[in-house]
Every structure is written in structure tokens, then in C-alpha cells.
Amino acid sequence: MVQNLVTTNNQLAVEPKKIEHCCPNCGHHELSVFYEVRDVPVHSCLMMSSQEEAQDFPRGDVVLGFCDRCGFITNTEFDAKWSAYAPNYEDQQSYSPTFNKFSLKLANHLIDKYDLHNKDIIEIGCSKGDFLLLLCELGNNRGVGIDPSVVPGRVESEAADRVTFIQDYYAEKHAEYVGDFICCRHTLEHIQPTSEFIKTVRKSIGDRTDTIVVFEIPDNTRVLREQAFEDIYYEHCSYFSPGTLARLFRDSGFEVTDLYCDYGDQYLLIEAKPVDIPSDKVHPFEETVEDVAKDVELFAEKIAGKLEYWKQYLEDAQAKQEKVVVWGSGSKCVAFLTTLKTVDKIEYAIDINPHRHGKFIPGVGKEIMPPKFLKTYQPDKVIVMNAIYCEEISAMLKDLGVSTEVVAL
Secondary structure, eight states: OOOOOTTOOEEEEESSSEEOOOOOOOOSSHHHHHHHHEEEEEEEOOOOOOHHHHHHOEEEEEEEEEEEETTTEEEEEOGGOOOOOTTTTTOOTTHHHHHHHHHHHHHHHHHHTOOOOSOOOEEEEEETTTTHHHHHHHHOOEEEEOOTTTTTTSSSSTGGGGGGEEOOOOOOOOGGGGEEEEEEEEEGGOOOOOOOOOOOOHHTTTTTTTTTEOOOOOOHHHHHHTOOOOGTTTTTTTOOOOHHHHHHHHHHHEEEEEOOOOOOOEEEEEEEEEOOOHHHHHHHOOHHHHHHHHHHHHHHHHHHHHHHHHHHHHHHHHHHOEEEEOOOOOOHHHHHHHHTTOGOOSSEEEOOOTTTTBBTTTTTOEEEEOOOOOHHOOOOEEEEEEEEGHHHHHHHHHTTTTOEEEOOO
């Protein structure tokens, strides 16, 4: 089914590579490996205090396996021992006006659709609490956020006294907190036992079948079709398309009520409700396993060319002695530089999150600088890790008086 195995040294193998590995979604015991990235940092967003500490950061391998039974894709080399999320895991995105606009739109959509007023809301994997606090502000709701990296008090809000934060990994013991609405944004892709996790959520709900569940994750269809290698990194051990996500929820005791993409088609959202009788309702947005297989083949066919393009781009810039910076110091940046093995081709990464400034990127070792640094540095090129922020970044550069070429991945 998968015709090419692609590794980061651009060597192609004609035959598919089948391995024995249990699919975390459906339990099938054979996967087809189609992409490998060796020796990458096992975390992208843990902030390091020194360059030496960042350069010595633990490393692991990404070996993506495709399940031809359900369409799920997983990192077969993922080891949960590295899942050390903590308060210094810095993934807060709410310093971006572009992202905040999306969050506000989503919050209002969910509040209006599900009448979230004076309700009890649970967020699994709440990060620093921005979205949960927003839901509680706009709908006068009460909230509980569960995340090992949460920092209570980080985000100021008039709803703060109605929200409780629990610095922990979500588990069955938290069932007592299940309320009227459960949301989980950009967490499931970090969890390998996906079926076990969603079944735990369903079990915690019990017979409270009015509870609505909403999950948001990266859309893997875009990653495969655009060969977005910057979105493939160690922490992301689980990769979902609309169909694979919907099938998982149905198999776990939910009925899928809505399924769609948003945020420049980067994010995949599922809305579901618990049911007592297994649902056979298929959403029109779902694709088949065969469709995913075609996307995997397309990725395997074209990824070597994509990698070679960006390697050559950075090498050419270095040969011309151009100063190149990366805007966005998070996971995409780490994947971009470590996958290409071109860490030496840039000097700095820029980020608007003040909690990242002066820190060093794990596995990369580059210091993270604030945008104002560019006023004196005056780079020749700014490579933007996420094209959706180009307009925002270009306006910021103009305000800073920085004239440079802005290039998006």
C-alpha cells in the first residue's frame, strides 16, 4: 500500500516496510512505515536556561507507521517516559492577535451552539488556561482545567475565581469533575494510547449523556498533502485525519455530531455526544482508509523533494552571507531545523511570547529573542514557521522599521 520509505537522508526504498506494531486506535498488529526522522529532541517546548543544556537535550526517533485497517498514523518509536510536561513547557499562543481572534470566534461558536451559560466546563490539557477562562468569562461559566504544565494565575481574568486548575495529567480519577461540557485542544496528538484515553473520557461521563465533548487537534490530511514536515516531531505521536478521528470516537461510545477544519484548515475539530448504543452515523466530512493511504503515498513520493528544497534554500542563504532568522521558536521551528539537520544555518529564533525570551530551544540551542531584537540585527530573511501569521508579522516588522524578505513555510 505504501510504496516508498522516506528517511531524512533522502534515500528511497522501493518496497514498503511492514512492521509488527499494535495500532493504538484499533489494535491491528501491523503497520506500514513511510517516514523516518532520526535523532530529534524529545521535547520542543521545554524552555532551557543555557545553550549547553539545550544542546545536550535528550533525543529520540520519529518512525511513522500507517495502519491500513483504520487509517491511523503513529510514531512507532515513541516512548512515553519522555512525556515530562511541566510548568516550563511553554506553548501559550495567546500573545498572537491572529490566534486570539480564532479563539474568540471558537469560544462564541461553542457558547451559542451549546448554550454554555452558567454551566460547568472541563478542559483536558488546558495549557496555561487561556481558552477555559475565555469560555467562563463569555458565558459566566464555572471551569476546571487539568494540565501538568498549567501555571495558575498566569492569565488574568475576571472569571479566575470561578476556575480551578489542577496541575496533573488527566485520568479516570478526575471523573468527579465532569460537568456539562468537556473540551480538549491540542492534547490528543501527544497521547499514544488514543483508544484507551477516549474510552477513559467516555467512562468518566457515565450516564450523563447530555455532556458535550469537543476535541481540537492538527489535521493530518493537510500535513500529508502539503508534506508539512515541520508539523512532525517527537511529542506528536498520534496523527489524525477526519475519518480516523471520527472512527475512534464512535468506537469509544460517542456519536459524532460535527466534524470540520478551521484556522486555515490546520486544525481539525470534532464535536460529539456520549451514547449508550454504538453509533453508526458517518459524518460527510469523513474520508475512507483508502483515501488516507493515497495521501500517505503522495507524502512518501514528494517529501524528499520538499526537504531538499529547504536544505538548499538555507545553504544558498549562508553562501551569500545572508542573516536568516526563524520566526516562531516552538515545535515547528524545532522540527524544521532538526529534520533538515541545518541548525547551523540560522543564528536566532524570534518569538512574541515573553516567557520564551532569553531561553534556549531544546535540541537546537539557539537563543530565543523578542521581535525588537530585529531593529538592530536587521535580518536579510525571516522564515515564518506558520503562514497564517505572515500578515501579523509583516505589520510588526514594518512598525519596527525592519525591511526584510518574509518567507513562509
